[in-house]
Amino acid sequence: MPPLSSIRPAIRAASRITTRVSEPLLPKLRVPVSAYVVDCAVYVDGERLPGRWTHDGALAEVRRREEGFVWIGLHEPDEDQITGIADVFGLHELAVEDAVHAHQRPKVERYDDMLFMVLKTVCYVGHAEPTTANEIVETGEVMAFLGHDFIVTVRHGNHSGLRDVRRKLEADPEQLCLGPSAVLHAIADHVVDSYLDVTAAIENDIDEMEAEVFTPRSTMDAEQIYVMKREVLELRRAVVPLATPLRKLTEGYSALIPHDVRSYFRDVDDHLVTVVERVAGFNELLTTLVDASLAKITMQQNNDMRKITAYAALITVPTMIAGIYGMNFEYMPELQSPIGYPAVLLTIVAICAYLFRQFRRNHWL
Numbered sequence: 001m002p003p004l005s006s007i008r009p010a011i012r013a014a015s016r017i018t019t020r021v022s023e024p025l026l027p028k029l030r031v032p033v034s035a036y037v038v039d040c041a042v043y044v045d046g047e048r049l050p051g052r053w054t055h056d057g058a059l060a061e062v063r064r065r066e067e068g069f070v071w072i073g074l075h076e077p078d079e080d081q082i083t084g085i086a087d088v089f090g091l092h093e094l095a096v097e098d099a100v101h102a103h104q105r106p107k108v109e110r111y112d113d114m115l116f117m118v119l120k121t122v123c124y125v126g127h128a129e130p131t132t133a134n135e136i137v138e139t140g141e142v143m144a145f146l147g148h149d150f151i152v153t154v155r156h157g158n159h160s161g162l163r164d165v166r167r168k169l170e171a172d173p174e175q176l177c178l179g180p181s182a183v184l185h186a187i188a189d190h191v192v193d194s195y196l197d198v199t200a201a202i203e204n205d206i207d208e209m210e211a212e213v214f215t216p217r218s219t220m221d222a223e224q225i226y227v228m229k230r231e232v233l234e235l236r237r238a239v240v241p242l243a244t245p246l247r248k249l250t251e252g253y254s255a256l257i258p259h260d261v262r263s264y265f266r267d268v269d270d271h272l273v274t275v276v277e278r279v280a281g282f283n284e285l286l287t288t289l290v291d292a293s294l295a296k297i298t299m300q301q302n303n304d305m306r307k308i309t310a311y312a313a314l315i316t317v318p319t320m321i322a323g324i325y326g327m328n329f330e331y332m333p334e335l336q337s338p339i340g341y342p343a344v345l346l347t348i349v350a351i352c353a354y355l356f357r358q359f360r361r362n363h364w365l
Helices: 005-023 053-063 077-089 093-101 164-171 180-213 222-250 257-325 340-361
Strands: 037-044 070-074 109-110 114-124 135-148 151-154
Touching: 037 053, 037 164, 053 070, 053 077, 070 077, 070 180, 077 093, 077 151, 093 109, 093 114, 093 135, 109 222, 114 180, 114 222, 135 222, 151 180, 151 222, 164 180, 180 222, 180 257, 222 257, 257 340
Parallel strands: 070 151
Antiparallel strands: 037 070, 109 114, 114 135, 135 151
């Protein structure tokens, strides 16, 4: 029987071979499409059909009936999971790539008989005080694929939920009867309304900062104003580029947006104009606050320098007189006089009192 030491290398080699063979045979775990689907519904005559639907079953039902539409909502799907949905609904590959990777500017694009729209969502981050907050605005995205009988929404971000939008529409069958374009309008209206809420909250924060800046002896730092200015810039990047896509939809950019729905988009565009004006005002006001804060710091430094100079002048008088009488010459005025010492002290006190009075009168002290 061979020794154990000679058998061990053979055992280890066999183990490595077994591992290499078995690794490719391990099945790759795939997350099902349903894990990314928030909701999938079929709407006919403004009413939601009962039951639970898969994306392919829902579209097949609509096309069998030749009426109604499908609304499927996804939350942060990966490329593998959205591919199956894209094949069923005929989504363009470039738009699908944008929807997966996100970080897109607000836009609307036309692909044959489909529209692809990107909207930036914003959320106000609560904090104790605006003077200590590091993040005030959180952004996300909502992408929408619009067809004749479907709308597919893809969300990125935890705050960009559309559940309330769906409930509101389902409570208004007349609006849902207008088709998937009415859903796109409801989403755009919801997003722009959130802009108004965020700008109102930011306006309150800026008002607090303004009061803090102009409060005497306040500790407001210009750096914190820059933080707010940066957050307003992030909000501006989400809001301002949306104006062009909305204007396109109101001007008949695509036949998928019927004339009856365009007027609703005009109302959303009006609200967006209000938001853009507010954001521009925030930027100008914050710039003014930065200048005011720096001017206040400079003024405070000037006041401190004047006080230091005034106290230095008060100290100089006794120092000078003491220096003169400390030169130890034999023949100096008042050295032999019994009132010389008190007279010098009184002179020092009188001069210092006069200087102190003048500095107080000129607001140096």
